[in-house]
Amino acid sequence: MQTVRGLRATSVFAVGLSIVGPAFTANHDVSNPSTTEIIRRSVAANTADWKAQPQYAYQELDLKGKVDSSGKVQPQSSRTYEVVMIEGSPYNRLIAIDNEPLSRARAAQENAKLQREILRRQQETPADRRTRIGKYQNGRAEEHLLMQQMVEAFNFRLVGEEMVEGAECYVLDALPRPDYHPPVERAKVLTGMRGRLWIDKSGFHWAKVEAEVFSPVQFGLFIAQVKPGTKFQLNQAPVAGVWLPKCFTQSVNASVLGLYGYRTREEEHYSDYHLNQLSAGSKAVVQ
Numbered sequence: 001m002q003t004v005r006g007l008r009a010t011s012v013f014a015v016g017l018s019i020v021g022p023a024f025t026a027n028h029d030v031s032n033p034s035t036t037e038i039i040r041r042s043v044a045a046n047t048a049d050w051k052a053q054p055q056y057a058y059q060e061l062d063l064k065g066k067v068d069s070s071g072k073v074q075p076q077s078s079r080t081y082e083v084v085m086i087e088g089s090p091y092n093r094l095i096a097i098d099n100e101p102l103s104r105a106r107a108a109q110e111n112a113k114l115q116r117e118i119l120r121r122q123q124e125t126p127a128d129r130r131t132r133i134g135k136y137q138n139g140r141a142e143e144h145l146l147m148q149q150m151v152e153a154f155n156f157r158l159v160g161e162e163m164v165e166g167a168e169c170y171v172l173d174a175l176p177r178p179d180y181h182p183p184v185e186r187a188k189v190l191t192g193m194r195g196r197l198w199i200d201k202s203g204f205h206w207a208k209v210e211a212e213v214f215s216p217v218q219f220g221l222f223i224a225q226v227k228p229g230t231k232f233q234l235n236q237a238p239v240a241g242v243w244l245p246k247c248f249t250q251s252v253n254a255s256v257l258g259l260y261g262y263r264t265r266e267e268e269h270y271s272d273y274h275l276n277q278l279s280a281g282s283k284a285v286v287q
Contacts, residue, residue, distance in 0.1 A: 035158045038170050042204040045243075049205060050144070052242045056273045057084040059095070063267040085276045087121040087129070089136040145184070153180045153190035162198060164207040165237050165246075169198040174211075189226055192217040205243035209234040213253075229253035229263070239273045246270055 033041070063078045080096035093114050095102060102110065124132070154174040162171050174195040182188045195211035213230040230253050237246040248268045 035156055035172065038158065038172065038199055038204065039156055042199055042206065045200075045204045046206050049236075049242045049244065053244060054085055054090075055275060056239070056244065057082065057276045058244075058270050058274070059083070059272045060092070061096075061099075061267075061269040061271075063269075065265045066263065086118055088133040091117055142186075149182065149184070149187045149190060153177060153182070153187070153193075154195070156197070159196075161201070164198045164200075165235075167207055167238075168201045169207050170201060172197045172199065189213065189217050191215075192226070200243070203243075205236065205238070206234075207236055207243065225254060227253045244270065244273055 061080045064076050081092040157173045160171045192215035198208035211232045217226045231251045233249045235247045236243040251265045253263050
Protein backbone atom coordinates (compact mmCIF):
# COMPACT_ATOMS: atom_id res chain seq x y z
CA MET A 1 0.00 0.00 0.00
CA GLN A 2 2.66 2.45 0.96
CA THR A 3 4.49 4.28 -1.86
CA VAL A 4 8.00 3.46 -0.67
CA ARG A 5 10.49 6.00 -2.01
CA GLY A 6 14.27 6.31 -1.67
CA LEU A 7 15.42 5.23 1.78
CA ARG A 8 11.92 5.00 3.16
CA ALA A 9 11.90 1.23 3.52
CA THR A 10 14.91 1.45 5.84
CA SER A 11 13.08 3.71 8.26
CA VAL A 12 9.86 1.89 9.09
CA PHE A 13 10.47 -0.58 11.93
CA ALA A 14 6.82 -1.59 12.07
CA VAL A 15 6.49 -4.40 9.54
CA GLY A 16 7.73 -7.96 9.55
CA LEU A 17 9.42 -7.68 12.94
CA SER A 18 10.60 -10.97 14.46
CA ILE A 19 11.79 -11.96 17.92
CA VAL A 20 14.75 -10.22 19.52
CA GLY A 21 16.65 -11.69 22.46
CA PRO A 22 15.80 -14.74 24.56
CA ALA A 23 12.63 -16.74 24.03
CA PHE A 24 9.44 -15.94 25.94
CA THR A 25 8.87 -18.20 28.94
CA ALA A 26 5.58 -19.53 30.27
CA ASN A 27 5.90 -17.80 33.65
CA HIS A 28 6.04 -14.32 32.11
CA ASP A 29 3.84 -11.66 33.76
CA VAL A 30 1.61 -10.44 30.90
CA SER A 31 0.65 -7.34 32.91
CA ASN A 32 4.30 -6.23 32.90
CA PRO A 33 5.87 -7.64 29.72
CA SER A 34 9.59 -7.62 29.06
CA THR A 35 11.13 -5.87 26.08
CA THR A 36 11.44 -9.23 24.35
CA GLU A 37 7.76 -9.97 24.89
CA ILE A 38 6.70 -6.51 23.68
CA ILE A 39 8.63 -7.05 20.47
CA ARG A 40 7.34 -10.62 20.10
CA ARG A 41 3.70 -9.64 20.51
CA SER A 42 4.09 -6.76 18.08
CA VAL A 43 5.15 -9.20 15.34
CA ALA A 44 1.67 -10.62 14.79
CA ALA A 45 -0.08 -7.25 15.12
CA ASN A 46 2.13 -5.37 12.71
CA THR A 47 2.43 -8.17 10.18
CA ALA A 48 -1.38 -8.24 10.10
CA ASP A 49 -1.47 -4.45 9.64
CA TRP A 50 1.03 -4.69 6.78
CA LYS A 51 -0.96 -7.44 5.07
CA ALA A 52 -4.20 -5.46 5.44
CA GLN A 53 -2.87 -2.31 3.77
CA PRO A 54 -3.68 -3.32 0.14
CA GLN A 55 -7.33 -3.74 1.11
CA TYR A 56 -7.72 0.02 1.55
CA ALA A 57 -8.05 2.98 -0.76
CA TYR A 58 -7.00 6.33 0.67
CA GLN A 59 -5.89 9.88 -0.07
CA GLU A 60 -2.21 10.79 -0.07
CA LEU A 61 -0.86 14.34 0.18
CA ASP A 62 2.79 14.61 -0.92
CA LEU A 63 4.81 17.66 0.13
CA LYS A 64 8.32 18.23 -1.20
CA GLY A 65 10.95 20.83 -0.40
CA LYS A 66 14.66 21.58 -0.45
CA VAL A 67 16.77 22.50 2.57
CA ASP A 68 18.83 25.67 2.01
CA SER A 69 22.29 26.43 3.40
CA SER A 70 20.77 27.86 6.59
CA GLY A 71 18.83 24.66 7.27
CA LYS A 72 15.43 26.10 6.41
CA VAL A 73 13.00 24.11 4.28
CA GLN A 74 11.96 25.84 1.06
CA PRO A 75 8.62 24.34 -0.07
CA GLN A 76 8.45 23.39 -3.75
CA SER A 77 5.13 21.74 -4.48
CA SER A 78 2.40 19.46 -3.22
CA ARG A 79 0.20 16.88 -4.90
CA THR A 80 -2.84 15.06 -3.53
CA TYR A 81 -3.83 11.68 -4.91
CA GLU A 82 -6.60 9.18 -4.46
CA VAL A 83 -4.86 5.81 -4.31
CA VAL A 84 -6.93 2.77 -5.26
CA MET A 85 -6.18 -0.86 -6.02
CA ILE A 86 -7.10 -1.85 -9.58
CA GLU A 87 -6.74 -5.46 -10.67
CA GLY A 88 -4.06 -6.28 -8.13
CA SER A 89 -1.88 -3.15 -7.99
CA PRO A 90 -2.34 0.50 -6.93
CA TYR A 91 -3.21 3.48 -9.12
CA ASN A 92 -2.74 7.14 -8.13
CA ARG A 93 -5.40 9.56 -9.39
CA LEU A 94 -4.39 13.20 -9.05
CA ILE A 95 -7.11 15.23 -7.27
CA ALA A 96 -5.35 18.44 -6.09
CA ILE A 97 -2.23 20.57 -6.68
CA ASP A 98 -0.81 22.78 -3.93
CA ASN A 99 -3.93 22.06 -1.85
CA GLU A 100 -6.19 23.45 -4.58
CA PRO A 101 -8.77 21.13 -6.17
CA LEU A 102 -8.26 20.50 -9.87
CA SER A 103 -10.17 22.56 -12.36
CA ARG A 104 -13.24 20.91 -13.83
CA ALA A 105 -11.39 20.27 -17.10
CA ARG A 106 -8.30 18.82 -15.40
CA ALA A 107 -10.43 16.65 -13.11
CA ALA A 108 -12.25 15.30 -16.18
CA GLN A 109 -8.88 14.46 -17.74
CA GLU A 110 -7.74 12.60 -14.63
CA ASN A 111 -11.03 10.68 -14.46
CA ALA A 112 -10.68 9.74 -18.12
CA LYS A 113 -7.13 8.51 -17.45
CA LEU A 114 -8.46 6.39 -14.59
CA GLN A 115 -11.14 4.81 -16.78
CA ARG A 116 -8.59 4.08 -19.51
CA GLU A 117 -6.30 2.44 -16.99
CA ILE A 118 -9.11 0.29 -15.62
CA LEU A 119 -9.95 -0.85 -19.14
CA ARG A 120 -6.30 -1.45 -20.00
CA ARG A 121 -5.76 -3.64 -16.96
CA GLN A 122 -8.95 -5.58 -17.59
CA GLN A 123 -7.85 -6.31 -21.15
CA GLU A 124 -4.14 -7.01 -20.60
CA THR A 125 -2.67 -10.41 -21.37
CA PRO A 126 -2.05 -12.88 -18.54
CA ALA A 127 1.70 -12.35 -18.99
CA ASP A 128 1.38 -8.56 -18.75
CA ARG A 129 -0.81 -8.89 -15.67
CA ARG A 130 1.71 -11.17 -13.98
CA THR A 131 4.48 -8.68 -14.76
CA ARG A 132 2.54 -5.69 -13.40
CA ILE A 133 1.36 -7.38 -10.21
CA GLY A 134 4.74 -9.04 -9.75
CA LYS A 135 6.52 -5.69 -9.82
CA TYR A 136 4.21 -4.38 -7.11
CA GLN A 137 4.52 -7.51 -5.00
CA ASN A 138 8.31 -7.57 -5.38
CA GLY A 139 8.47 -4.03 -4.02
CA ARG A 140 6.47 -5.05 -0.99
CA ALA A 141 8.61 -8.16 -0.53
CA GLU A 142 11.76 -6.02 -0.57
CA GLU A 143 10.21 -3.73 2.02
CA HIS A 144 9.35 -6.75 4.15
CA LEU A 145 12.91 -8.10 3.88
CA LEU A 146 14.36 -4.80 5.05
CA MET A 147 12.01 -4.74 8.01
CA GLN A 148 13.18 -8.21 9.01
CA GLN A 149 16.79 -7.05 8.75
CA MET A 150 16.08 -4.29 11.25
CA VAL A 151 15.61 -6.93 13.91
CA GLU A 152 19.03 -8.35 13.16
CA ALA A 153 20.58 -4.88 13.07
CA PHE A 154 19.30 -3.41 16.36
CA ASN A 155 19.10 -4.02 20.07
CA PHE A 156 15.91 -2.73 21.75
CA ARG A 157 15.57 -1.22 25.22
CA LEU A 158 12.37 -0.24 27.03
CA VAL A 159 12.75 3.36 28.25
CA GLY A 160 9.26 4.45 29.33
CA GLU A 161 5.62 4.99 28.38
CA GLU A 162 3.81 7.80 26.53
CA MET A 163 0.43 8.59 24.96
CA VAL A 164 0.24 8.54 21.14
CA GLU A 165 -3.01 8.84 19.14
CA GLY A 166 -4.93 8.53 22.39
CA ALA A 167 -3.29 5.19 23.16
CA GLU A 168 -0.92 4.30 25.98
CA CYS A 169 2.35 3.18 24.39
CA TYR A 170 5.58 1.53 25.40
CA VAL A 171 8.62 3.55 24.32
CA LEU A 172 11.67 1.60 23.14
CA ASP A 173 15.06 2.79 21.95
CA ALA A 174 16.71 0.94 19.05
CA LEU A 175 20.50 1.00 18.89
CA PRO A 176 22.67 -0.67 16.22
CA ARG A 177 24.33 -3.98 16.99
CA PRO A 178 28.11 -3.83 16.45
CA ASP A 179 28.19 -7.40 15.11
CA TYR A 180 25.54 -6.85 12.41
CA HIS A 181 26.57 -7.60 8.81
CA PRO A 182 23.98 -6.45 6.21
CA PRO A 183 23.23 -9.15 3.61
CA VAL A 184 21.95 -6.67 0.99
CA GLU A 185 23.20 -3.25 -0.15
CA ARG A 186 20.19 -1.24 1.01
CA ALA A 187 20.45 -2.65 4.53
CA LYS A 188 23.83 -0.92 4.99
CA VAL A 189 22.10 2.24 6.15
CA LEU A 190 20.97 0.37 9.27
CA THR A 191 24.56 0.22 10.51
CA GLY A 192 24.58 3.99 10.94
CA MET A 193 21.07 4.49 12.34
CA ARG A 194 19.37 4.64 15.71
CA GLY A 195 15.70 5.00 16.51
CA ARG A 196 12.84 5.18 18.98
CA LEU A 197 9.58 3.21 18.81
CA TRP A 198 6.16 3.74 20.37
CA ILE A 199 4.12 0.51 20.67
CA ASP A 200 0.42 0.51 21.59
CA LYS A 201 0.06 -1.27 24.93
CA SER A 202 -3.38 -2.76 24.24
CA GLY A 203 -2.82 -4.29 20.80
CA PHE A 204 0.95 -4.00 20.34
CA HIS A 205 0.58 -2.00 17.12
CA TRP A 206 3.29 0.49 16.15
CA ALA A 207 1.97 4.00 16.75
CA LYS A 208 5.12 5.99 16.00
CA VAL A 209 8.64 5.41 14.72
CA GLU A 210 11.58 7.82 14.65
CA ALA A 211 14.98 7.07 13.16
CA GLU A 212 18.09 9.05 12.30
CA VAL A 213 21.46 8.48 10.68
CA PHE A 214 24.23 9.31 13.18
CA SER A 215 27.19 7.86 11.26
CA PRO A 216 27.88 8.28 7.50
CA VAL A 217 27.07 5.22 5.38
CA GLN A 218 28.60 4.53 1.96
CA PHE A 219 26.67 2.99 -0.94
CA GLY A 220 27.51 1.65 -4.39
CA LEU A 221 31.31 1.40 -4.21
CA PHE A 222 31.44 4.77 -2.39
CA ILE A 223 29.48 6.55 -5.12
CA ALA A 224 26.90 7.82 -2.63
CA GLN A 225 26.97 8.63 1.06
CA VAL A 226 24.07 9.10 3.47
CA LYS A 227 25.07 11.52 6.20
CA PRO A 228 23.98 12.57 9.70
CA GLY A 229 20.98 14.84 9.42
CA THR A 230 19.02 12.16 7.56
CA LYS A 231 15.90 11.54 9.64
CA PHE A 232 12.62 9.65 9.32
CA GLN A 233 9.37 9.68 11.23
CA LEU A 234 6.29 7.51 10.76
CA ASN A 235 3.00 8.09 12.57
CA GLN A 236 0.21 5.54 12.38
CA ALA A 237 -3.41 5.57 13.55
CA PRO A 238 -6.17 3.00 14.09
CA VAL A 239 -8.47 2.29 11.16
CA ALA A 240 -11.22 -0.29 11.66
CA GLY A 241 -9.17 -2.57 13.90
CA VAL A 242 -5.78 -2.18 12.21
CA TRP A 243 -3.17 0.59 12.37
CA LEU A 244 -2.24 2.27 9.08
CA PRO A 245 0.13 5.13 8.16
CA LYS A 246 -1.05 8.63 8.97
CA CYS A 247 2.08 10.68 8.21
CA PHE A 248 5.59 9.92 6.98
CA THR A 249 8.35 12.54 7.06
CA GLN A 250 11.76 12.08 5.50
CA SER A 251 14.72 14.48 5.63
CA VAL A 252 17.73 13.37 3.58
CA ASN A 253 21.30 14.65 3.76
CA ALA A 254 23.44 12.89 1.16
CA SER A 255 26.25 13.33 -1.34
CA VAL A 256 27.21 11.70 -4.64
CA LEU A 257 30.81 11.12 -5.74
CA GLY A 258 31.90 13.28 -2.84
CA LEU A 259 31.06 16.38 -4.86
CA TYR A 260 27.35 16.77 -5.37
CA GLY A 261 25.38 17.19 -2.17
CA TYR A 262 21.67 17.48 -1.67
CA ARG A 263 19.31 17.99 1.25
CA THR A 264 15.61 17.42 0.84
CA ARG A 265 12.51 17.05 2.98
CA GLU A 266 9.39 15.14 1.99
CA GLU A 267 6.12 14.59 3.82
CA GLU A 268 3.35 12.16 2.97
CA HIS A 269 0.00 12.51 4.75
CA TYR A 270 -2.62 9.75 4.51
CA SER A 271 -6.33 10.11 5.14
CA ASP A 272 -9.84 8.95 4.20
CA TYR A 273 -9.08 5.23 4.40
CA HIS A 274 -11.86 3.02 3.11
CA LEU A 275 -12.15 -0.46 1.66
CA ASN A 276 -11.37 -0.67 -2.03
CA GLN A 277 -14.65 -2.44 -2.73
CA LEU A 278 -17.30 0.05 -1.63
CA SER A 279 -19.86 -2.73 -1.28
CA ALA A 280 -17.63 -4.37 1.33
CA GLY A 281 -18.39 -1.76 3.92
CA SER A 282 -18.60 1.91 4.75
CA LYS A 283 -15.64 4.25 4.94
CA ALA A 284 -13.29 3.94 7.89
CA VAL A 285 -11.66 7.31 8.49
CA VAL A 286 -8.35 7.80 10.32
CA GLN A 287 -9.06 9.02 13.84
